[in-house]
Amino acid sequence: MKIHRTEQSSHENRGKLAKRRVKLAGMGRMLGGEKIIFGGQTRYRLLKEQSLLDLAEEAANQALLAAGMNIKDIDLIVCAMATPLQAIPCNAALVHERMAKGLDIPAMDINTTCTSFISAVDILSCLVDNNRYERVLILSGDTASAALNPGQRESYELFSDGAAACVLVKATEGEESAVLYGCQKTWSEGAHDTEIRGGCGLMPAFYMEESNQEDYYFDMKGPRVLKLCAKRLPAFVEQCLGNAGVERKDIHKVIPHQASRALDIIMPRLGFPKGSYIDRVKEYGNLVSASVPFVLCEAAEMGLIQRGDLLLLMGTAAGLTVNFLLIRY
Amino acid sequence: MKIHRTEQSSHENRGKLAKRRVKLAGMGRMLGGEKIIFGGQTRYRLLKEQSLLDLAEEAANQALLAAGMNIKDIDLIVCAMATPLQAIPCNAALVHERMAKGLDIPAMDINTTCTSFISAVDILSCLVDNNRYERVLILSGDTASAALNPGQRESYELFSDGAAACVLVKATEGEESAVLYGCQKTWSEGAHDTEIRGGCGLMPAFYMEESNQEDYYFDMKGPRVLKLCAKRLPAFVEQCLGNAGVERKDIHKVIPHQASRALDIIMPRLGFPKGSYIDRVKEYGNLVSASVPFVLCEAAEMGLIQRGDLLLLMGTAAGLTVNFLLIRY
Numbered sequence: 001m002k003i004h005r006t007e008q009s010s011h012e013n014r015g016k017l018a019k020r021r022v023k024l025a026g027m028g029r030m031l032g033g034e035k036i037i038f039g040g041q042t043r044y045r046l047l048k049e050q051s052l053l054d055l056a057e058e059a060a061n062q063a064l065l066a067a068g069m070n071i072k073d074i075d076l077i078v079c080a081m082a083t084p085l086q087a088i089p090c091n092a093a094l095v096h097e098r099m100a101k102g103l104d105i106p107a108m109d110i111n112t113t114c115t116s117f118i119s120a121v122d123i124l125s126c127l128v129d130n131n132r133y134e135r136v137l138i139l140s141g142d143t144a145s146a147a148l149n150p151g152q153r154e155s156y157e158l159f160s161d162g163a164a165a166c167v168l169v170k171a172t173e174g175e176e177s178a179v180l181y182g183c184q185k186t187w188s189e190g191a192h193d194t195e196i197r198g199g200c201g202l203m204p205a206f207y208m209e210e211s212n213q214e215d216y217y218f219d220m221k222g223p224r225v226l227k228l229c230a231k232r233l234p235a236f237v238e239q240c241l242g243n244a245g246v247e248r249k250d251i252h253k254v255i256p257h258q259a260s261r262a263l264d265i266i267m268p269r270l271g272f273p274k275g276s277y278i279d280r281v282k283e284y285g286n287l288v289s290a291s292v293p294f295v296l297c298e299a300a301e302m303g304l305i306q307r308g309d310l311l312l313l314m315g316t317a318a319g320l321t322v323n324f325l326l327i328r329y
Numbered sequence: 330m331k332i333h334r335t336e337q338s339s340h341e342n343r344g345k346l347a348k349r350r351v352k353l354a355g356m357g358r359m360l361g362g363e364k365i366i367f368g369g370q371t372r373y374r375l376l377k378e379q380s381l382l383d384l385a386e387e388a389a390n391q392a393l394l395a396a397g398m399n400i401k402d403i404d405l406i407v408c409a410m411a412t413p414l415q416a417i418p419c420n421a422a423l424v425h426e427r428m429a430k431g432l433d434i435p436a437m438d439i440n441t442t443c444t445s446f447i448s449a450v451d452i453l454s455c456l457v458d459n460n461r462y463e464r465v466l467i468l469s470g471d472t473a474s475a476a477l478n479p480g481q482r483e484s485y486e487l488f489s490d491g492a493a494a495c496v497l498v499k500a501t502e503g504e505e506s507a508v509l510y511g512c513q514k515t516w517s518e519g520a521h522d523t524e525i526r527g528g529c530g531l532m533p534a535f536y537m538e539e540s541n542q543e544d545y546y547f548d549m550k551g552p553r554v555l556k557l558c559a560k561r562l563p564a565f566v567e568q569c570l571g572n573a574g575v576e577r578k579d580i581h582k583v584i585p586h587q588a589s590r591a592l593d594i595i596m597p598r599l600g601f602p603k604g605s606y607i608d609r610v611k612e613y614g615n616l617v618s619a620s621v622p623f624v625l626c627e628a629a630e631m632g633l634i635q636r637g638d639l640l641l642l643m644g645t646a647a648g649l650t651v652n653f654l655l656i657r658y
Binding site: 020051052053077082083084085086087088089090092093094096097100101102104105106107108109110111112113119122123126127129130132142143146147182184185186187188189191192194195196197198199200201202203204205206208213216218317318319321 | 349380381382406411412413414415416417418419421422423425426429430431433434435436437438439440441442448451452455456458459461471472475476511513514515516517518520521523524525526527528529530531532533534535537542545547646647648650
């Protein structure tokens with residue numbers, strides 16, 4: 001086990017060394033059309049006539065416009081979403097149908113639940129660096145409202161429906177934009193702390209009865225998630241900072257997953273005081289996979305982040321998965 | 330549009346140049362425990378007490394054993410499956426719970442439906458080449474039977490439940506194993522030719538009524554799929570062979586997705602005569618995402634492929650997605 005630790009550390013060290021010269025060339029974001037207020041906290045839900053695909057398409061078109069590109073310039077469409085729209089085909093094929101029908105752009109899904117966007121940027125920066133792809137459109141977003149349980153107030157009043165997108169391209173000569181270090185870990189002690197048990201392969205829709213309807217709703221055991229995060233996150237963050245050779249003061253802004261209202265308790269405990277990270281839980285709630293790219297996009301629009309800034313994208317996801325990605329914006 | 334074509338071709342050419350020195354170090358496979366015969370064709374289904382996780386775990390343990398490894402040696406667990414086991418968390422977190430509980434190995438899903446395994450090897454070979462990960466466990470497999478419609482005989486009698494796994498590692502000095510060229514395309518004209526419309530975000534389990542039960546079953550429009558494949562595949566294969574600088578006679582064996590009994594019609598039309606490719610549709614049917622790795626694993630066990638052989642992994646998937654991956658085994 002000790003050998004394993006050492007190997008992992010040496011593995012993580014490599015992340016620092018392999019600077020991947022990529023740039024987030026454009027971003028976009030879109031919320032569900034219905035606005036609801038729960039005790040001063042604003043949440044958004046899809047209108048009856050809206051689908052997540054409408055939001056994703058709008059966010060992607062904004063991202064393409066901001067990048068000065070057309071869908072025809074893109075050579076890979078990736079959905080980095082937490083939940084499936086259909087069991088078959090993958091979400092990216094359905095987005096492709098909306099945006100790229102008639103074109104032959106490859107489409108695929110990458111999924112680590114709420115941190116899917118961070119994982120996708122981590123992975124795709126390697127593919128772009130490797131010249132496997134050059135201009136990637138990444139879409140995140142989920143219809144939380146499709147499975148929220150009105151009886152579980154904590155989660156019912158937390159989540160919003162929304163989407164966000166970005167175009168990831170190779171950085172050109174003279175641009176300092178890059179992915180500098182990435183680390184993900186999964187602790188499956190938390191596999192059932194945040195879940196939707198029913199609707200898919202293990203418990204198909206056909207099995208739903210009066211007695212097991214709860215299994216088809218989103219189910220979050222908030223206190224258990226918080227406890228596991230409190231146990232794992234501090235050492236994880238220290239280890240990542242150490243392996244990346246970066247101190248907290250070097251980081252211009254942390255963009256955390258907007259997990260819950262506990263953000264203001266957890267982030268300072270991880271050594272990130274108020275102001276060093278972006279907290280928009282009051283304004284938007286937890287946008288599932290769209291949280292990080294949505295808040296990142298808004299921060300760029302508001303001038304809170306500038307080209308050349310060192311940013312930390314960080315988050316926890318059902319799994320329990322944690323992700324840590326340092327980028328030069 | 331012409332400019333786009335030219336750019337894509339130059340992009341595809343790059344695949345050839347970037348040899349990724351990785352090796353499939355070990356493989357494993359497992360079928361559902363119930364055997365059924367339909368008109369001389371053998372199919373497998375999960376026993377009542379089995380879950381796909383049992384099959385995936387068994388296949389993965391075989392792969393680890395064959396690679397001379399323990400789960401603790403693995404630094405990334407990837408589920409390359411076509412269908413979700415739960416809407417949340419991702420499949421890899423559930424596999425992690427079975428195999429790696431207490432360890433901190435990252436877990437993620439990569440999904441291009443039936444060609445997920447090919448996409449995963451393509452992507453992960455770049456990540457290993459980039460030193461982002463070093464020893465990856467890839468699991469494929471689906472519970473087709475969870476959504477098969479007894480009223481749609483063509484698909485009901487085609488699919489099997491099964492799983493397959495492999496360990497992908499960096500090739501060492503002196504080993505010629507590598508990923509040589511990869512190309513994927515998606516044509517979303519086919520997005521609804523193979524699908525499960527209900528059960529997830531766009532049509533949750535709660536929406537199921539007497540009148541729309543069919544939407545919750547797997548639905549394959551066989552003739553439409555075949556027509557789109559016939560239109561797209563020949564040019565796709567020629568283009569890939571050309572860009573990779575490889576002729577059909579250089580390929581030791583083609584491992585196609587075991588899409589249907591039409592394999593024996595389609596493959597010769599693509600210039601691959603009987604004997605040049607592996608067809609086990611009669612023995613196993615369509616194992617969805619497990620088809621390619623299952624047949625590849627069996628071929629290695631049977632001595633049909635040897636280290637150093639040039640192999641072509643190829644397949645069509647819901648989307649319509651096509652994948653082409655040349656590897657030195």
